[in-house]
Amino acid sequence: LSLSRRSFLGGMTVALAGTRLPAATHELILAPQSIKAHLAGYDVSMLGFNGGLPGPEVRMRQGQTARITLDNRLEEGALVHWHGLRVPNRMDGVNVLTQDVVIPGDSYRYQFGVPDAGTYWYHSHYLSYDQVSRGLFGAFIVEEQNAPAVDHDIVVQFFDVLLDQSGQYDEAFNPAHFATEGRIGNTVTALVFNGTGKTVKRGDRLRLRLINPSIDRVYRVGLDGLIGKIVALDGMPLAHPRTLEPILLAPGQRCDVIGDATGPIRFDDSFGEQTLSLGEIAVSGSREPAKAPITALPANRMPAPKDPGQTAELVLQGGAGSASHNGTGTWALNDVSGLPRRPFLSAAQGTTARISIRNETGFPHVMHLHGHHFWELDAAGEAGPYRDSTYLDTGETRDILVVLDNPGSWMLHCHMLSHQADGMATWIRVG
Ligand code: C2O
Ligand code: CU
Structure with a gap:
């Protein structure tokens, strides 16, 4: 198997020689580095995996094996944690407990299977309050073997950042942040990625995968322009999908929603005193909505609990x-x-x-x-x-x-x- 470094960077699926079946292995390189991100009209010096904020969406099929090389192009240490994925301990990416920090210029090979379908994410786990707030995170999606039919599968990450007067990442160290509600950003954006690249029409069925990679900010996410159900929390399917109402999304948490678009899909946050607008997904054109009911996602295999030992x-x-x-x-x-x-x-x-x-x-x-x-x-x-x-x-x-x-x-x-x-x-x- 010979792939150029360049083709790795897109996070492509590598076909096994001589087969046309979906590959059993998903290979990619994640390279944290300094980047310029466009936030609130400014070009902000941030960090990102493979040049972007958020990092590339990792998308795999349930049952595949991930082989991910962390290629540290930062001037400081790096580690990646696969949040919510039940990986072997030595792949967990935690400084002190599971591995040594990867020093600048070094790389580290993570390899693990993905037995659970769902919405997960990856992020730095080294000085994470700093590195995640600078942009070292991305979505990690594991598709079901039998995924429900939708027209669009869209990842939305609610991210906040603290910018200073000149529109740059605020480097001021304020100990009061740590001891209270945390370092809450003054700029909030919904980072939307629609893998299909197609425009959303009224009547289209959407799967929205909401992720909160913000370091400290809690959201209560309201959705307008969608009739649907909450089908999963933290990646794991709900046995009984819930009525769609504002969703409490604390740092690290995820929520999957399936629904039909009735207009532009607007996200707002009502956790604080004022309601904040977080962003929207535009719609154009319309079609007859699908009649199929929204049902529970196929369950992941869960261990059977016993009486607490x-x-x-x-x-x-x-x-x-x-x-x-x-x-x-x-x-x-x-x-x-x-x-x-x-x-x-x-x-x-x-x-x-x-x-x-x-x-x-x-x-x-x-x-x-x-x-x-x-x-x-x-x-x-x-x-x-x-x-x-x-x-x-x-x-x-x-x-x-x-x-x-x-x-x-x-x-x-x-x-x-x-x-x-x-x-x-x-x-x-x-x-
Ligand atoms: Cu210990 Cu998402 O992290
Ligand atoms: Cu806390």
């Missing part, structure tokens, strides 16, 4: 004005700030664990577990959506149930990346 409590503490904790940061988990020497939880492979997460801080958080999805349990202990990141408002408690079937050391941290950087991180050891 282990239970644990995780208390979210700290933030501006709170007492200090062991460790160096402002935020803490169970009285420790920063990655503890010992795991928060250690379990044999296959253990079902129930973790009760309690937010005692004055701010919301979104807790993300690597290498696994978990069920959010409702107040009655019934299993809700199967997610990889769970949002907790101030004072809120949520129990999650997880089958720890993926051996290794896995991070569990707040995905408000300023909070992670300022101490809100721990880890789980499986096997």
